[in-house]
Amino acid sequence: MSELFELLIGEGIEEDEEELGWQERALCAQTDPESFFPEKGGSTREAKKVCLACEVRAECLEYALANDERFGIWGGLSERERRRLKKSAV
Structure with a gap:
């Protein structure tokens, strides 16, 4: 298992492999x-450039929002951008 994959799922979080299968296709991996x-x-420019070309960008962003990821670039958005997105959705 790659280090990035472990970072993506976080320590102690057990998810169904099918649910997180998108992570194996993520360009960031x-x-x-x-x-x-x-x-x-x-x-954050380089990371966001990778995200733009990634086929699982939407799944990544959805995961970050659902799991309240507070650090890093997820689905092409920074923590601040994700926070704004959540606020505007409420």
């Missing part, structure tokens, strides 16, 4: 995971 978790003030 084939790239440097550090670009998806930049330090505060760091650039």
Whole structure:
């Protein structure tokens, strides 16, 4: 199991393999995971560029929103962008 896959599902979270099968097709699993978790003030440009071409971007974003992921780029959005999206949906 790749390090990024473990990061995506988080420690202690057990999910049905079918439900998380999208993660195996995620482009981020084939790239440097550090670009998806930049330090505060760091650039998110490279990670977002990868997300734009990813076939499972929607599933990734849905997962992040459902699991209240607070760090990193998920589905092409930063934490701040996801927070805004959740707020506007309410």
